[in-house]
Amino acid sequence: MNDNIEKNIKRASLLSLLWKIQNESGFISDEDIKKVSVSLEIPESEVYGVVTFYGMLTRRKLGKNLICLCSNICCWLRGSGDILNYLKARLGIGPGETTKDGLFTLFTVECLGACGGAPMMMVNGEYFENLDYNKIDDIINGLKCRS
Amino acid sequence: MPKLKIDGIEIEAKEGTTVLRAALDNGIFIPHFCWQTLLSISGNCRMCAVQVEGLPKLEMSCNLIAADGMIITTDTEEVRKTRRSVLEFLLINHPLDCPICDQAGECLLQDYHFKYSGAKSRFKEKKIKKSKAVNIGPHVKLDGERCILCSRCVRFCSEIAKESDLAIAERGDSSFITTAPGRRLDNPYSLNTVDLCPVGALTSSDFRFQKRVWFLKSSPSICPHCSTGCPIWIDHADGTIYRLRPRDDKTGNLFLCDEGRLSYKKWQSFKRIYFPKVKIWDDFKEMKTDETFTYIQSAVGGYAKSEIAGIISPRCSCEEIDAARSYFDVLFRSTIQETPFSEDTIIRRADKTPNNFYLDRLNIKPIPDNIKGSVLIVIDALSNDDLLKVTNLEWKGILQITHDDECVFPGADIVLPRATWAESDGTFINYSGKRQKFYKAMEPKGEVRGTEAWLRLIK
């Protein structure tokens, strides 16, 4: 019984450990998978299966700033299509891509639970609602200045 | 013991059995992909749907515990519709590989489609592309497009082989079977995933493109690779073994180790001997059996039984050993073995011969240090230790009855081609004393004969 509990706890810590790694190094590498496998006593293949299941975990290094535009129904009803086109024009990249200077990566994501402020996007984990082109300019310029 | 009715047939099931298992045990077939007798229940293929009287929705029989008084119908219109729809879903992204796929002829998707559907495709979109012909391990090839993600392979590696080499990566219809980065499907039981894979997603590299399965004959036998002696099917055609598969004889293992499964190769290598050969002036000359008699006569004839030493091998059947016991007064056992002496708590044993138990029981001892005699007759092969003991002694004649040039030891004067276990009926006794019969799968070619026949001939 005790063996099982310990095994369960180790296994249950997987997602939190993966978050920790990603928060520190920005992505989860092959090396990380090996280390996690050893320290939590989970087969490497299963760690890999978990990493690739979740949309917020990434296996590759992304840009300095992560822009996630909601493309689901409520935001779409309130003009996220136009917002996406604007972002693509401003940044010069499409969804899934990173700008050449490595500053921005753009993703379209599913409903972020902020439909009341549609259209909206999540930038570096922070919500920006009721977007218009000016707001987007402010956000992007602000991030450019900070880097 | 719950009593239930499946398709009108009264069945008594064991407590806690599922409806699927109860049905299959009683000869009622319910199609399924992801369920497998060795493995945990996954319930993901949705093919084993049945109608339970009193319940509005169809239930998956693989996860339905048989209860007293249950009335199950496996063939209602709704069940049929569900099966057709599951098959349709599985086929929409499935590549039209049948003409080049090894699984053809033993593919559940093919079989079920013909039996339960036959519908034309309604899918007009582009099929999803995934990696094909991936060497996912030393013995197994993966075709990601053919995979129906039943997860049998994943569960087998984790639950039976106890090495979780495989996992499913990604999500949705982008999912695919894979190993961890930099890892391979290399556990000692990897080829069982090929048996378990219902389609041609996991195939054996050894068997790839070798033979269409409908040309194969299956003969029941016992694996001779170690002292476990797993029951097997020898799949063969035209006198050649193409592969071994596990055989369910209700007493033995339901899966094989890779080394045992591939061990058939050493019994039909390109060095296989089909005709007797006699050493004349340091060179072996192949000849027909009747031509050898003069040579055998001069080698063996005229010596008393006490001067003829026989060596019998633990790779020989009980019948061969019995024949040797009546032929020889002086009989020893070879200590032939094969490396690696891989052993585990699953099915493999370090003794890589099938019949040492019988030699133990008969108390046939290894070759003594001071072996002497005029004639040496070796059946099968010698180990290096054995060789040291018999070489450089004043043998007047040395005969070897063996199957392959690799086994012929220096010093043999006359070599007679021995029938392998696949070409004979016989019995092995495994490490626990279990007697297991194996049966002749194919006629020996050339002038190959069984040990008993040779011993009769050279009397």
Add this chain to the structure above:
Amino acid sequence: MQILTQNFNIMNANRLSAYLGRDGYKSLGRLFSLRPEDVIEEVKKSGLRGRGGAGFPTGTKWGFVPKNSDGPVYLCVNADEGEPGTFKDRMLLERDPHKLIEGTIIASYAIGAKTAYVYIRGEYAKPCKILSAAIAEAYENNFLGKNILGKDFGLDIVVQRGAGAYICGEETSLISSLEGLRGYPKIKPPFPAIKGLFGRPTVVNNVETLSSLPFIVLNGWEPYSKIGTKKSPGTKLISVAGHVNKPGVYEIDMGLSLISFIEKYAGGVWKNRRLKAIIPGGSSFPVLSAEECANVNLDYESMISAGTMLGSGGMIVMDETTDMVACLKVLTDFYHHESCGQCSPCREGSGWAKKIMDRIVAGLGTKKDLDLLLDIADNMAGKTVCVFADALAMPIKSFITKFRAEFESRCL
């Protein structure tokens, strides 16, 4: 009646000091004077139903947990709010986290859980921070941990962040994710109440459901049962979005008419446009045409008789300019992206539906494709491990059936 939103507009309501000043944690006094089975009875009699989407009676769900378990029982708080159109739990987490904690204590006490796991979606970084701070405050002030308020009962709350998978809002998928596995829903039986997290009896409750508990325990079951309708008592948070003037989260008494809600709370359809359609409870439920909206109320039964469901209360309003074909494409894209891929009908069917919708939107669809989509939806619904497939089937069926002419006009 303000049960859930009473602290929404109070400054710093997420701080313990503010919460205590507004009857915060007051229900615990009565709670610990009752036996756990009595608490279950109270909640049963109150008629509270799960607010995550299924509407299953909460007290009944708790009752499935075996009494006298020889080991731990777990409560899981479902804060994985991912249903498109739904953003009410986020409000509760940000504005009144202590109410959730209080409700978690009540539920845990009732079922005998000593550890409660909050599974909060990865994207809710800010609510997670606020909740974690509130939990820390609760620990410091003896509302969590050993011997709460000096009583025999102790509770630990563990917060686990999700990582971007809508399916993990399904209760068994949530459990799989907590266990460190891929977020695959589990086959039933066994049911979570018998064998859930780590194989132990587990109850998964939604944030809003739990937040409704302090009122019920503090005031007894009767007052709650008298609000709303007989079969759908209590209040519900409706998060309305889309083509309305005042999108937001509003608390209503169950039974309020849909049109009244749109007019009085959501400010009516925006830009003076006419209503075209409403999805009342999150995208996974059948859409209502404007005509159908006229006769329906915001409660479970009324929605079911109208052929849809109240669901999570994530209301999506569409005006007359809405392209229903493009709208359905947005939804099929979503379900295709979020299908976990475990079982055949959903994994393949969601991809197939998406590809057909792509073709229709591109102008290359035929009328036969519409019937094919309906057939795919039929072949998916009810045939899978979890109801995700039904969640995709319902928009497909309702959109195409109710707006058939519009769809046909886009076909070759």
